[in-house]
Amino acid sequence: MRYHKILGVAGLTISLALTGCGQEDIIADTAYPLQEHLEGLALLTPVYERRADPFASELCVVSTDVPRLDSNVKAESAAVFPLNGSSAIFAKNAFERLYPASITKVMTALVAIRYGNLSEVQNLQEKVTVGEEAVITESGASLCHINPGDTLTMEQLLYGLMLPSGNDAGAAIAVHMSGSISDFADLMNREARAIGATDTHFVNPHGLHDEQHYTTAYDLYLIFQEAMKEPVFRQIVGTGTYKADYVDAQGEAKSQIWNNSNQYLTGQQAMPEGLSMLGGKTGTTKAAGSCLIVESKDEQGQEYISVILKSENRQTLYQDMTNIIQKIVN
Numbered sequence: 001m002r003y004h005k006i007l008g009v010a011g012l013t014i015s016l017a018l019t020g021c022g023q024e025d026i027i028a029d030t031a032y033p034l035q036e037h038l039e040g041l042a043l044l045t046p047v048y049e050r051r052a053d054p055f056a057s058e059l060c061v062v063s064t065d066v067p068r069l070d071s072n073v074k075a076e077s078a079a080v081f082p083l084n085g086s087s088a089i090f091a092k093n094a095f096e097r098l099y100p101a102s103i104t105k106v107m108t109a110l111v112a113i114r115y116g117n118l119s120e121v122q123n124l125q126e127k128v129t130v131g132e133e134a135v136i137t138e139s140g141a142s143l144c145h146i147n148p149g150d151t152l153t154m155e156q157l158l159y160g161l162m163l164p165s166g167n168d169a170g171a172a173i174a175v176h177m178s179g180s181i182s183d184f185a186d187l188m189n190r191e192a193r194a195i196g197a198t199d200t201h202f203v204n205p206h207g208l209h210d211e212q213h214y215t216t217a218y219d220l221y222l223i224f225q226e227a228m229k230e231p232v233f234r235q236i237v238g239t240g241t242y243k244a245d246y247v248d249a250q251g252e253a254k255s256q257i258w259n260n261s262n263q264y265l266t267g268q269q270a271m272p273e274g275l276s277m278l279g280g281k282t283g284t285t286k287a288a289g290s291c292l293i294v295e296s297k298d299e300q301g302q303e304y305i306s307v308i309l310k311s312e313n314r315q316t317l318y319q320d321m322t323n324i325i326q327k328i329v330n
Helices: 101-115 154-162 167-178 181-194 217-227 231-237 314-329
Strands: 013-015 025-028 077-082 090-092 127-129 151-153 241-247 253-259 275-285 289-298 303-311
Touching: 077 217, 077 314, 101 154, 101 167, 101 181, 101 217, 101 231, 101 275, 101 289, 127 167, 151 154, 154 167, 154 231, 154 241, 154 253, 167 181, 217 289, 217 303, 231 275, 275 314, 289 314, 303 314
Parallel strands: none
Antiparallel strands: 013 025, 077 090, 077 303, 127 151, 151 241, 241 253, 275 289, 289 303
């Protein structure tokens, strides 16, 4: 297990101007110097106070639902946010705390990329030997079907995490980086606070149900837009199919092909005319329902993040998502 560095992770106390897009002041009441984050993680202490740059100067901030004419959305929560800082196009219960299911893995990938410095090619190729943490037996859990003793690269684990939504890949990444699921969840929560997702709390890296594992549509927007700033993340979630070649515990060659669960990206669902799909993440549990977050682009190059939480099933999930992203071009 390699020691990774913490780069400027801070808890933020956020004061939002909730009447439109924009933000006046953010007080960063804690900030952390460059530190080893594994065994020393629990020992981190604030060392100075500073005033951060305005956090939401280019983000949409909404305080109420934003109806749009014929927006017949059945899901519990939904929203469409342009990334140019203008008003939200659509919002329904954007601040309601709900379970994110496997959309959790957006934060898992973001933490892995930033804390593991995976923007550097050599770090993406770091070898990881999978442990017993990857044995997940919960009924219906999505897996990329890796086993204890398999050796993969961090890059391969990220593809296994994001395309087939492998809970086993998420557990392997967490234990490799932090030594335990709970310590990695601490990193996820620190990163959430640092980017302003203050109505979010994670207890695991994959999104299997826990009552203390929750977020909101608005917080997912904050998390996803931050993740899409990372070229590695953007490339992975925009990939339809990936082939992983690795070795098992006996040193035998193994190969798997993983397909993206985002049906817009694979062509199973049609995008509205005038929009193209950049990437996204699905999520489903009994408690969370069917969930989806995507980033799309219009013909002028403007990008939008759209979120659906707690749709009844996969069919209504894509109906709802198509309904709200059509508002971008209609």
